[in-house]
Amino acid sequence: RHDGKSARLRGSLHVEGKPYRCKMKQIRLKIKSIQRDPEGDELDINIACDGTMEMRGGRIYIKYEEDISGEGDIVENTMSFDTGERDVISLSRIGDAKMSCVFERGKRYPCNYELPFGAFELVVSAKCVDNSVDYEKGGEVYLKYAMESRGIVIQNVKYRLTVEKA
Numbered sequence: 001r002h003d004g005k006s007a008r009l010r011g012s013l014h015v016e017g018k019p020y021r022c023k024m025k026q027i028r029l030k031i032k033s034i035q036r037d038p039e040g041d042e043l044d045i046n047i048a049c050d051g052t053m054e055m056r057g058g059r060i061y062i063k064y065e066e067d068i069s070g071e072g073d074i075v076e077n078t079m080s081f082d083t084g085e086r087d088v089i090s091l092s093r094i095g096d097a098k099m100s101c102v103f104e105r106g107k108r109y110p111c112n113y114e115l116p117f118g119a120f121e122l123v124v125s126a127k128c129v130d131n132s133v134d135y136e137k138g139g140e141v142y143l144k145y146a147m148e149s150r151g152i153v154i155q156n157v158k159y160r161l162t163v164e165k166a
Contacts, residue, residue, distance in 0.1 A: 023054065023056075024054040024055075025053055025166070026166035028166050029051045029062070029064050029161060029164070030048050030161070031048075032044075032045070032160045033158070035155050036157075037154065047066065050166060058083050058084065059081065060083060062078070062079045062163060064076075065077070066093075068095075068096060075097050077093050078090075078093075079141065083135075086133075089102070089104075089129060096115075096116060098113070098114040103129050104129060105126050105127065105128060106127075108123050109123065120149065121149070124145055126145040128144035129142075130143075138163040138164050139162075140162050142160050143158075143159040144157070144158050145159075
């Protein structure tokens with residue numbers, strides 16, 4: 001019966017027999033990316049921004065927004081990993097640029113990259129995945145990978161994301 005009072009949930013939620021807990025906090029991020037094309041030209045990107053880190057069901061989610069053009073073209077980035085398998089990292093981008101990639105050392109994964117002017121089918125080949133991020137302490141994710149198109153390396157990337165308390 002509904003009597004106008006808000007209902008209270010009793011008990012707890014369990015997923016696969018384990019208590020399901022969700023925590024979220026504000027964080028400060030520093031991102032450094034060096035992208036090198038086959039001719040040796042480099043693009044050096046440095047970003048400092050605020051974001052959130054969420055612990056949900058044994059998985060950590062790091063979210064932040066990025067202006068990819070400098071003109072207000074905002075992309076929401078989400079990096080996530082299972083706390084029991086830190087060396088497999090997922091990265092997705094939603095907005096004017098859309099992408100979803102998986103990074104695992106020594107493995108190749110398909111990656112679709114959509115921009116306003118067209119879509120690209122790429123392959124991500126990770127050479128290094130180093131992840132020390134802890135929900136309580138912060139830490140770093142370091143990725144070294146190649147982006148390939150039709151079997152040809154089009155870009156080599158070194159990417160470092162540092163998570164600090166806000």
